[in-house]
Amino acid sequence: MKKIRGKVALKKFSRAITVMLVASLMSSLFVSGQKTQAADLPRAGEAYYNYGEAMQKAILFYKANRLGDLPDDYILPYRSDAAMNDGKDVGLDLTGGWADAGDGIKFTHPMSYAAGQLGWAVYEYRDAFKKSGQLDDILDEIKWATDFFIKAHPSPDVLYYMCGYNDSDHSVWVAHEMLDYMTDRKSFVLDSSTPGSDVAGQTAACLAIASLIFEETDPEYAATCLKHAEEIFAFGDKYRGKNPLNVLYPSGGYIDDLAWGATWLYIKTGDSSYLDKAKEILPATKLGGGHTHCWDDVSYGAGIKIAQLTHDDAYEAMVEKNLDFWQPSGGITYTPGGLAWLSPWGSLRYASTAAFLAFVWSDDETVGTPSKKAAYRAFAERQINYALGDNPRGGSYEVGFGENAPVHPHHRTAHGSWTSQLTSPTFHRHILYGALVGGPSSDDSWKDDIKDYTLNEVATDYNAGFVGSLAKMYDMYGGDPLENWPQPEDFRDPQDNITEYFCRGWIIYEGYGNLRLMFQLNNRSSWPPTMKDKLSVRYYMDLSELFEAGKGLDDVQITLEESQGAKLIGLKQYKDNIYYFTVDFSGTQIMPAEWEMCEKDATVSIKYKDSNIGSSKNDWSYQTLSGPPDYDALSFKGLTPYIPVYDNGVLLWGEEPLSGTITPTPSVTPTPTPTNLGITYGDLNEDGKINSIDFALLRCELLGIAHAKINLSAADVNVDGKVNSLDFAVLRKYLLGMVASLP
Incomplete structure (x- = not known):
């Protein structure tokens, strides 16, 4: 923002000007x-x-x-x-x-x-x-x-x-x-x-x-x-x-x-x-x-x-x-x-x-x-x-x-x-x-x-x-200019060094041979800021137990349930019994511009026909996953290098599977949704509808822009007692159909 930078009216002084020599x-x-x-x-x-x-x-x-x-x-x-x-x-x-x-x-x-x-x-x-x-x-x-x-x-x-x-x-x-x-x-x-x-x-x-x-x-x-x-x-x-x-x-x-x-x-x-x-x-x-x-x-x-x-x-x-x-x-x-x-x-x-x-x-x-x-x-x-x-x-x-x-x-x-x-x-x-x-x-x-x-x-x-x-x-x-300057920037957030592009992942549901995951692909690029429209992520699976039981790829079902512009590319062999599926956002512009543009989500379900045989705990990409999802566009929670990011098929960030044994990480049970307390969450202007007008009002509130009076209690859509970027992200996902309901 900027104000007018014109002349400033100044009081004129009608007095003699006296200037000292030294x-x-x-x-x-x-x-x-x-x-x-x-x-x-x-x-x-x-x-x-x-x-x-x-x-x-x-x-x-x-x-x-x-x-x-x-x-x-x-x-x-x-x-x-x-x-x-x-x-x-x-x-x-x-x-x-x-x-x-x-x-x-x-x-x-x-x-x-x-x-x-x-x-x-x-x-x-x-x-x-x-x-x-x-x-x-x-x-x-x-x-x-x-x-x-x-x-x-x-x-x-x-x-x-x-x-x-x-x-x-x-x-x-x-x-x-x-x-x-x-x-x-x-x-x-x-x-x-x-x-x-x-x-x-x-x-x-x-x-x-x-x-x-x-x-x-x-x-x-x-x-x-x-x-x-x-x-x-x-x-x-x-x-x-x-x-x-x-x-x-x-x-x-x-x-x-x-x-x-x-x-x-x-x-x-x-x-x-x-x-x-x-x-x-x-x-x-x-x-x-x-x-x-x-x-x-x-x-x-x-x-x-x-x-x-x-x-x-x-x-x-x-x-x-x-x-x-x-x-x-x-x-x-x-x-x-x-x-x-x-x-x-x-x-x-x-x-x-x-x-x-x-x-x-x-x-x-x-x-x-x-x-x-x-x-x-x-x-x-x-x-x-x-x-x-x-x-x-x-x-x-x-x-x-x-x-x-x-x-x-x-x-x-x-x-x-x-x-x-x-x-x-x-x-x-x-x-x-x-x-x-x-x-x-x-x-x-x-x-x-x-x-x-x-x-x-x-x-x-x-x-x-x-x-x-x-x-x-x-x-x-005088005074000598610096030689060999400027040097590469040394003022980066320690975490930011490796996280211009990354994936965050969470377990939404796990049990009975089923694993439901949310992937969030992020572009926070700044060296330089770059729009990407050929990004994808891969989830690497170890299917050894499936093959050892005489089963095949038909015995595991991978389904893209909901996404923001992604398509699912089915299982492909990486090496030996390691396979991967791709959540491909090609054709979708992802850029460091706004919340809606710097991150794109997709939800994928992995289901084994025989729950006694299939398991995800030995998957390379399962490491560090937990839940529930964190919708804060500023945080790094859920960041996992084991779900690598690719640009037009070329590894951009993350780690592909290595040889050796993978130590499973216990999953975390998702936190239950809070009960409705009698407030119509999301209906900020109290017109009986939850729509883009409410979304715009919440955005104005967070940016400190003057707007019509709103019900701040209804803006707390994740019911944590605060109105912040988390509520903005949840409301956005609700309007996009990625969240089935609000509290």
């Missing part, structure tokens, strides 16, 4: 009305962290959000091809690009901002990326985005601005690899009748920046980027208007985007008409002081570049008015711990991007007020050091870096749920290296909670300014 000489500062000792503030002036490692990891984050066709040997083993149907609804290939944040929607507007911001960092600090060995990596990430923008611009007056949408995407919590199966990846277009100058201006700027930074390494690609940049800018300028998106990313306007695009086209081409247009639509008088560069307002970046290009006093004054606002006495709220705090949504995103602007301005000796440069640079260093650990909690806000870093970012693929729930599993199955989380509240408080998408959201635009600021920190203070 911040380290200040004995105290008054921050948001509170006195804070200088010693308590984030540090500046020296190397306090490994900035090379922090930058390396911050760039890697973008690989975690890639969509499209990924290499088989992808650097992140938990990622694979995703959103491969993008554009099919309009007859185009719109695959590629980045998922926006912890969700799976692809937005051209914030994506072009993020890629353009990374490109600006390369433009300013290329040598830092080259020296650290990260230049190829960041260029590769930028190209992944710009390749998508080129696809999204199939003709001069057409630009696609979104794949997927809020109502569909945010209805599930599944890995990016499951998007095509679980969400509607509808494509949305801008054209002459549906303008979007904000998206067009931002995309044109990104491609113009790309044409600059790829000149050295790929001149042909640079020329392609420029061609599309000019066409997209002309389209946005000709058909002016805001894009129609009114959720998640409602644009505040488009003048800043067009000015941003025109400015970079001038830098690339030298065509003065672009610079003239930028100045015309964004005069210095329109530049404000109370925000910073971000996806929805690039006027601050445009103002800096126009000032650097023209040395116009009016633009220079407005740039410094904005940078002064971010100083401790300039009007911005400061947390007690020293973070320049603009908004509850992505507070570190704003601070780290304001830091980047301060670095760029203080580096340029040809513009601005020289006496202010030291304070601007010190401000920028402190904000980055705050994010890396110089804060009251003494912890990093970059996942996988430094001390006490976040481990529960709001990111569906890193979490790795197989039930579409933020609470299952309770841990993240993958480390989302390099992601900058939203950041603390204005009092420095923060909680590492996956459900908190205000403070613990991650996004491609969050990391963009952060990467550029880290490049400058590396340029000043």
Whole structure:
């Protein structure tokens, strides 16, 4: 989930701006009305962290959000091809690009901002990326985005601005690899009748920046980027208007985007008409002081570049008015711990991007007020050091870096749920290296909670300014990136190492030569998440006693009683007197997406005609079986490696029979069903029926979604005094006809 991440209305202060020349000489500062000792503030002036490692990891984050066709040997083993149907609804290939944040929607507007911001960092600090060995990596990430923008611009007056949408995407919590199966990846277009100058201006700027930074390494690609940049800018300028998106990313306007695009086209081409247009639509008088560069307002970046290009006093004054606002006495709220705090949504995103602007301005000796440069640079260093650990909690806000870093970012693929729930599993199955989380509240408080998408959201635009600021920190203070990194993940639940695919089995009934079993085939894959539609399980039997008594295969009857899409393949010889039957789910999609999809059940009856001869206790697959069934989709109860799982006939998990004697395991008598206590179990809305409406209401209750009033007592369908996932599973099986009755 995510809320609108637009501009935050801030109170303007009509007071004189006072900036100290050397911040380290200040004995105290008054921050948001509170006195804070200088010693308590984030540090500046020296190397306090490994900035090379922090930058390396911050760039890697973008690989975690890639969509499209990924290499088989992808650097992140938990990622694979995703959103491969993008554009099919309009007859185009719109695959590629980045998922926006912890969700799976692809937005051209914030994506072009993020890629353009990374490109600006390369433009300013290329040598830092080259020296650290990260230049190829960041260029590769930028190209992944710009390749998508080129696809999204199939003709001069057409630009696609979104794949997927809020109502569909945010209805599930599944890995990016499951998007095509679980969400509607509808494509949305801008054209002459549906303008979007904000998206067009931002995309044109990104491609113009790309044409600059790829000149050295790929001149042909640079020329392609420029061609599309000019066409997209002309389209946005000709058909002016805001894009129609009114959720998640409602644009505040488009003048800043067009000015941003025109400015970079001038830098690339030298065509003065672009610079003239930028100045015309964004005069210095329109530049404000109370925000910073971000996806929805690039006027601050445009103002800096126009000032650097023209040395116009009016633009220079407005740039410094904005940078002064971010100083401790300039009007911005400061947390007690020293973070320049603009908004509850992505507070570190704003601070780290304001830091980047301060670095760029203080580096340029040809513009601005020289006496202010030291304070601007010190401000920028402190904000980055705050994010890396110089804060009251003494912890990093970059996942996988430094001390006490976040481990529960709001990111569906890193979490790795197989039930579409933020609470299952309770841990993240993958480390989302390099992601900058939203950041603390204005009092420095923060909680590492996956459900908190205000403070613990991650996004491609969050990391963009952060990467550029880290490049400058590396340029000043160094710090070696890690070698031979990343290594294979070492944060897996001990049991999870072997249980991406597995079978759970239970005895439903046993006696008088009869054995009734329930098989539950599970797909909890996460390295990477994968849909499987050729899975099967085998039950291995030892028929020695049958053959020794002169009986044959006709004297044992195997029957598939009920299943979710399975068919039974009868007995086949494995070796000697060991035979097996197969419960084959081929043709049924099983995937780590929701309870109904990550597991499929089948009930099989084994019956010997002569109960005095036939026995299952020496069967290889009988080992460890017990009862009754456990319907909790989160547990591993009933897991048995002796009922192996196969993918298209190839052993995927489990153990096939070995030579030697099998020690029988005593069976457990199933627990009797509780008696009905006068409640109509399953009829949550008390309409006299037990149907899909009750099922949906129980799902909403478990997910914490508001719904009509229900009878919670009726929801406790397994009568254990609790309403939880067990009840959900039992009710599901009842509606599917797999459970004959409820209590």
